[in-house]
Amino acid sequence: MGRIGFLTLLCFIVLLLDFYCYYAILAVFKSWKPKTKSLFKKVWWGINGLLIIGVFCAIYLNLFLTIRAVILVAFFLISTGKLFMLPFLLFDDLRRFALRLTRFLKKKKASIATKEAIAGEPISRSSFLVKAGLIAGAVPLSSLSWGIISGAYDYQIKRVKLVLPNLPKAFDGITMAQISDIHSGSFYNKTAVKGGVEMLLGEKPDFVFFTGDLVNNLTNEVKDYQDIFAKVKAPLGVYSTLGNHDYGDYHFGRESSPAKVKNLQDMVAVHKIMGYDLLMNEHRRLKVDGEEIGILGVENWGMGRFPKYGKMELATQNTDDLPIKLLLSHDPSHWRGEVLEKYPQIDAMFSGHTHGMQFGVRLEHLQWSPIQYIYKEWAGLYHEKQQQLYVNVGYGFLGYPGRVGILPEITIFTLSRA
Secondary structure: OHHHHHHHHHHHHHHHHHHHHHHHHHHHHHOOOOHHHHHHHHHHHHHHHHHHHHHHHHHHOOOOOHHHHHHHHHHHHHHEEEHHHHHHHHHHHHHHHHHHHHHHHHHHHHOOOHHHHOOOOOOOOOHHHHHHHHHHHHHHHHHHHHHHHHHHHOOOEEEEEOOOOOOOHHHHOOOOEOOOOOHHEEEOOOHHHHHHHHHHHHHHEEEEOOOOOOOOOOOOHHHHHHHHOOOOOOOOOOEEOHHHHOHHHHOOEEEEEEHHHHHHHHHHHHHHHOOOOEEEOOEEEEOHHHHHHHHEOOEEEOOOOOOOOHHHHHHHHOOOOOOOEEEOOOOHHHHHHHHHHHHHOOOEEEOOHHHHHHEOOOOOOEEOOHHOOOOOOOOEEEEEEEEEEEEOOOOOOOOOOEEOOOOOOOEEEEEEOO
């Protein structure tokens, strides 16, 4: 099924859901005056009709990114609200069906006189269940809307003590920052983005990691934010790697083309302009007071449908003498998919990619998100054997322009020998 076929099927299903919810609401609010019913009808079908048309326009027309985002998010929010209504409406219909079936079976056995007694009044929709469904639909609609207003740029600093027993003494107590998944093509508030960068700089880290996904699809998306992220500086450098969105795969496809090659060249150039040391399957030696640790960076390597451009065999070349090796790899599935098994010399790996699905709960001793059913390691610090992985839930957002519970993250690590 092609993209247009999928969209057509999706919109058809949404229309069926619209009809189902519409007539359920009218059946309960029978007391509405004709003018109120007419107004409700116009608003309901006007909004839903425009949203369905808008989805096709957002996908197939060259609209401004902000307009596309507004259309798609509105479609997502309203459809989500209806989906939350659906179980209540279905339960009510099953209840009514069961009552009708019971009456029918009783009538079969009863006398004519009894039939008339059993028939009774028509079985109406349950006002309670429909109203409960409306409330249930309003909860995700309001929370997701609040996530756009409040959560998208509510940057949180996470402080992590990273214990590395073989850490040289000169590095004991040094601080490192990590940001990930900027997705500059999604931003709509430059002042807020700048505020997050200022928060990072206020921590005065000794060096910084950026673990990929600078853009959504094309390098030119970062144009309006390039100067802001160029302000990220640190005495020992800013090191970066590429994420799955940085190659243009989702715009040009996996096959190489002159336009795709140029897009990637522009991406490499942007990192250089911003002063980020982009590691493409290579390493750097970080020296402090005559002692060294290794910073390794690989291109994107992910399990399943994600590309495996990363080449660990190149990144680890000539690093055997380094007592500590820190790896930048965008996708956390790389850790379990290759690093743990084949590269035990990697002390700690730093990833992003998951965004924590931008929805869930993240407290000091409890975290949950639907993304955990896809990624075993999706947020925070993980240990296995002598190796560690940290997954940053991201600085920006993709698709849904907000965050609920899983807020944008700036991680500050303190390196320690014990």
